[in-house]
Amino acid sequence: MSICLNLRTLLLNFVITLTMLSLSHEARQNLDSPVRAVSLGGWLVTEGWIKPSLFDGIPNKDFLDGTGLQFKSVTTGKYLCAESGGGTILVANRTAASGWETFRLWRLNETTFRFRVFNKQFVGLDGINVVALTNISTDSLTFNIVKESNKSNRVRIKTTSGTYLQAKSEVMVSADISKVSGWRDDDPTVFQLTIGGRMQGEFQVTNGYGPLKAPQVMKDHWNSFIVENDLKMIASKGINALRIPVGWWIASDPTPPSPYVAGSLHALDNAFFWAQKYGLKIIIDLHAAPGSQNGYEHSSSRDTSQEWGKTDENIQQTVNVIEFLAARYAKSPSLYAVELINEPLSPGATLEALNKYYKAGYEAVRKHSKTAYVVLSNRLASSDPREFFPVATGLMKTVIDVHYYSLYESKFDNLTVQQNIDFIQTNRSSDLTFVTTSNGPLTFVGEWVSEWKVNGATKEDYQRFAKAQLDVYGRATFGWSYWTLKNVNNHWSLEWMINNGYIKL
Structure with missing residues (x-):
């Protein structure tokens, strides 16, 4: 009888411990519901391929920086x-x-x-x-x-x-x-x-127009590319969050360093006002860090150089940007998450530099908000999608961001429609399962698109491909975000995909 009682006591303690751990994790993450988001790419951080006409008026535009x-x-x-x-x-x-x-x-x-x-x-x-x-x-x-x-x-x-x-x-x-x-x-x-290569990012557009013309060009772009009705529309279509890319110079508005111009902060303020009006959450995404974290135009590299994270001063400058944003928007009911950096590229962005930055960036957010999630982006070209689990584990409300595209790699070049769908349902499902753990950070498919390398695909093919991704990425514990809302390339535009029936959310 004594042995039985001891076994029952041990079993009860074990169950209680598991329950407490589960509740502790649940309380730590405290996710309302997974986000179904869209990124406002090409708005506050320029990418020429999204809106090429923005560059049309630049004199001698063949010869831009980079x-x-x-x-x-x-x-x-x-x-x-x-x-x-x-x-x-x-x-x-x-x-x-x-x-x-x-x-x-x-x-x-x-x-x-x-x-x-x-x-x-x-x-x-x-x-x-x-x-x-x-x-x-x-x-x-x-x-x-x-x-x-x-x-x-x-x-x-x-x-x-x-x-x-x-x-x-x-x-x-x-x-x-x-x-x-x-x-x-x-x-x-x-x-x-x-x-032998061009760049069309924020540095190129502002330096291309120059200090006399760039302010008005960018103001016109910010005031017209994303407007209040866009947020009203997407809120009615089942989107519940916005991922908004910003550049590091926003923290210096209204006097950002040359060649950047003032005004992106006012545009972001507008987005927060509209988001609150239509019940949308906002994920602020530091898309362009000082020095460029990947050398690409979308991180505002001047000439493909990747200089971010090479000094403590540069890392602290980036932390200061995060603290500025957290302090400014912490009291807004729309602030849902802060993504500390987008797509740092390995090996230039080292694990050591990012671990140091992620810890400091997390603390900068927590100074002003106990409720906002802190999103850590995985590195491009890294072989270990769990490499930031050690720094994320033990921190409150952290998220790992992974980006899944059926592009940019030769393995996608000759896949059929069905093979692409099978890849999503098998390989991407496995990839997502690998980074989704019961006691680790939440998972976020922060970028994906219903585009591929299939020639001659029908509307039904695109619908099936989109549905496969929605089904798989819908299992991400934090949610997903489509890239982008507006784009001259139709399948990259969620607005066009919705309006033309290529995707059903």
Whole structure:
């Protein structure tokens, strides 16, 4: 009898312990209901592919910051190259153009530029020889690109002191001639220009228009791209939350650093007012961190450089942005979550830097809000989707953000409609299950889209593909967010998908 009583007591204690753990976890997360959100991409952080017309009025718009230029000498028949990727001379002896043969623009005005090479040095002179030695932009040369005509790809590269670059030989590139004429095939100052990549982010649009035109252009965009009726519409269609990308410069509004312009903070204020009116939750998403966390245009990199997280000062600057946002909106009933950073790219954004930042960013939010969720984005190109579980575990109301696209990888290139659907139902379901644990952070499919690489897909095919994703991503414990609300590419626009019956929420 004594043994039985002891066993019953042990069993009761075990059940009570499990119940307490379960309740503790439930209380820690305290999720009302999973979010069914849409991202307001392309609004407060520019992405040119979402709204290309925003760039139409920029003078000399072919030459924006970050544009990759490749110059082929008409005399050597070979490309200019920063030897070793930078740190020494320029040569003109490469038969094909890749990273070392690509020069990234820094736009100073409509006609004047600096050139940055693969290893981040800037092009300058050592005597008459053209070199890429300095990492300090202001110590480098500035250039004009002189076109033969708008219909020709032939150009000359002129220094602002009046001399022209010339490929004297395959191993000697100099800037020691000031008088040129014609565009002959035997002229060493003539190059054939190829554009090897463009960027169309917030830096490019504001610096492209310049300080006189950019303020009005961006104000018009912010006031028209997302309006109150958009929120009214999506609230009526079953969406209960907004994921709103913002840039780090918003914390300096109304006097953000050049080339950014004032006004995005006022637009975000409007979004909070409208969201409260229509019962929508808001997830503030730091989409562009200072220095760029991934080198892409959507994080406002100037020239594909990824500088975020390399110093404690940079990390603290980012924490200050989060604290500014948390303090400003903590009392709003619409503030539901703060995403500390979007899509940091491995290995440049290191695990060490992100762990340090995520802890500090979490505390910055908690200074002002005990109820807002704190969202930690997984790294792009990382092999471990649970790598932030150690920092998230034990913190109140944390969420891991994963992004699932059936794009960007070669494995999707030749899949049929059914194979794409099967991938969602099998592989993505497994991926989501792996990051969903009973005692860890909540899971958020923070970006997905009903687009793929299938040619000739029917409306019914798209409906099936969307439904498969909604079914699987609906199991995410925090919820999901479609990318985006508005987009000139129809299937990326949730507004278009809803209005044309391609998706049923």
